[in-house]
Amino acid sequence: MSLIALLQRHARLSPGRPAIFQGSAPWASYGEWAARSAALAARMRAAGLVPGDRVLLFMRNHPRYLEVLCAAWWAGLVVVPVNAKLHPRETEWIVDNAQARWGFVTADVAPAPLAGLERQIDIESPEADALLAPVNDPWAVPTAERAPDDVAWLFYTSGTTGRPKGVMLTHRNLMTMGLTYFVDVDPVAAQDAIVYAAPMSHGAGLYAIPHLMAGARHVVPLSGGVEPAELFALGTEMGGLSTFAAPTIVNRLVDHAQQAGLDHAACARAFKTIVYGGAPMYVADIRRALSVMGPRFVQIYGQGETPMVATALSRAQLTDTAHPRYLERIASVGVAQTPVQLRVADAQGDELPLGEVGEVLVRGDCVMAGYWQDPEATAAAVRDGWLFTGDVGCLDADGFLTLKDRSKDLIISGGSNIYPREVEEVLLTAPGVAEVAVVGAPDPAWGEVVVAFVALQAGAATTPETLDQHCLAQMARFKRPKHYRLVQALPKNNYGKVLKTALREQWRTSAEAVSSHC
Structure with missing residues (x-):
């Protein structure tokens, strides 16, 4: 259909x-x-x-x-x-x-x-x-x-590692995504409304489909984008809105609610559901979001190649603070959504034991038909129906998937694997830290070393020395950053993802400038 x-x-x-x-x-x-x-x-x-x-x-x-x-x-x-x-x-x-x-x-x-x-x-x-x-x-x-397997949506990847690839999404893929929303993300009724604050060319636009299925309302802000005050006012006037947002947008909404002194009831009048994904949501950030805005949140994990459908961390799981592994669970991306199979595998695609780190594989009717006019890339990404996502993670006994990083972001220093997200989670708990991104930089002795780019809160007196002491108190010495760079803000694309490629280039350029003066 x-x-x-x-x-x-x-x-x-x-x-x-x-x-x-x-x-x-x-x-x-x-x-x-x-x-x-x-x-x-x-x-x-x-x-x-x-x-x-x-x-x-x-x-x-x-x-x-x-x-x-x-x-x-x-x-x-x-x-x-x-x-x-x-x-x-x-x-x-x-x-x-x-x-x-x-x-x-x-x-x-x-x-x-x-x-x-x-x-x-x-x-x-x-x-x-x-x-x-x-x-x-x-x-x-x-x-x-x-036909169900005809292409409906040709989505071009961000192309951070070269030319973008055209992801062929079929009517079946998108119908599966839409129906899955009702089961694993959020029920939708005709009186509900989705607001398109994030770009409609990406996940926000795809979520038009489940809301179209329900005959719900579709709202485009006058600003055409993310203006927290406008979105809160719009939701309060029209009834609680649903939206899809990257974690950086969630943080902006939370900042506004906190600065405006809005309680949980006021936030509930403005927002029914905020689905977040597309980039790491750190434990410190989601705990603050829940504290300020209440149980408004659901996390999804997917890719352009399996649009919005891989795992989900439900509203109930995010608020189950009595669970003995609550902090581990909210650091995860949840469990497999209904129409998919999920596994963590080695480079050959063989399933790994629970708890071991490997590449995340997804199979189901949500997985793309392939890359447009690129059979070699398709064959490398989809094998025996399994999508090799390029994301690295591990599964626990209850089926919760914890992502470590993109495989290309893994840092290998002195032969030891270091996952940037683990370091970022620690740095975000340091006083005065607003945002952080960790990348690997080439090093002749260690192969790579850890570099942390840190944006501070206004007026914070945090220094690289205090950040280093904070890391030493909470993680193994070999994982801590070798270099800290304090910045005004982290570079992001228009849907809120931090551009680590740009940070690596900044570091490379600055290192070359230093070496040219030596």
């Missing part, structure tokens, strides 16, 4: 039900949404686009994102959602690789024509108004037949 059936179902059952909002202002009912998406689908088809063609979405968060998304599926097309922070040249590489024919953009993101597109539409232009002008009878627009 094609994903467009989800919109069509609610447009038939409840055409007048409010569906899309810009801020708290209604944008479209379910019937209006279907009429606009059907109209665009018909016009794209009349212009020569055929099922399987790719259309680019390169825009900031906008209500029309949802309308274009569903129009593409109505016409049997494949959407190519692109990070709005990418440089146009990087986006043109994706256009060429995906052979995208049309592109839907906002002028702030793509102020000039992108090379390779047959047609580029600014979604805030009169041209877009005409393309989305609703038809009187959306059911007269035929729905393109698509």
Whole structure:
């Protein structure tokens, strides 16, 4: 079944039900949404686009994102959602690789024509108004037949280690993800609302699917992004919102709640559920979040290659403080979600005993169809149905998965393995520390040494010497950082992940500068 059936179902059952909002202002009912998406689908088809063609979405968060998304599926097309922070040249590489024919953009993101597109539409232009002008009878627009294993969403990885790869996600993959949300993440009802604060090109946009399944409301903030005061006010006005957020965004929401003196009841009026993932959530941070905002949180772990579906740490598990292994559990990413098999394996893919550290493998209907036009990369990543995630972790006897790090982030110093997250967890408990990221740096004697980049809280008098003493008191000497660099802030991408590649480059550049003056 094609994903467009989800919109069509609610447009038939409840055409007048409010569906899309810009801020708290209604944008479209379910019937209006279907009429606009059907109209665009018909016009794209009349212009020569055929099922399987790719259309680019390169825009900031906008209500029309949802309308274009569903129009593409109505016409049997494949959407190519692109990070709005990418440089146009990087986006043109994706256009060429995906052979995208049309592109839907906002002028702030793509102020000039992108090379390779047959047609580029600014979604805030009169041209877009005409393309989305609703038809009187959306059911007269035929729905393109698509099989469950046809590609629906072509997602390009961040490309931190080279050119990005196009992850082919099928209608089956995304339908599995949507249904799993109800079982393992959070139940959704028609009166609920999801707010798109994080980029819709990534996980936040994917979570449109379970909320579309439920016929819920879809809210795009007026700011188009993460403004904590706006989100709290919006939730209080519209009823508790659900959202997906990276840990750095969670921290910003918690900071606002704390500074505004909001109690648990006020936070509950603003937010029903905050699902977090996409980067490490440190124990100190989630404990503070629960203390300030109450039981609002669920953690998920997944990748672009297994979208939003691998493990989940439930609201109940995050608040079960009486459990004897509570601190270990909230440091984990939870247990396998319902439709997946999970194991920790060695380099050959053989399962390791409980407690041993190895690569995390996932199998199930959520795993991608493969990488676009890259059979070699597909064969390396998916073997016998198992996705080799590149993440390193271990399983306990109860099935909780604790991630150590990405395999590429592992530091080997003097022959000993050091996991950056373990060091980061310790440093975050030091007085005055706001954020920290740990990377490995080349060293002629040890192979690699540990380098900690630390952002301090305003007014903190913490020094590298006090940080070193803190580490020595809590971890083995060989794990502690060899170098501490105090910084104003850590570099992040637009969905909140710390860019460790940039930190390694900073360190390399500074080391070269020092050596050139020796």
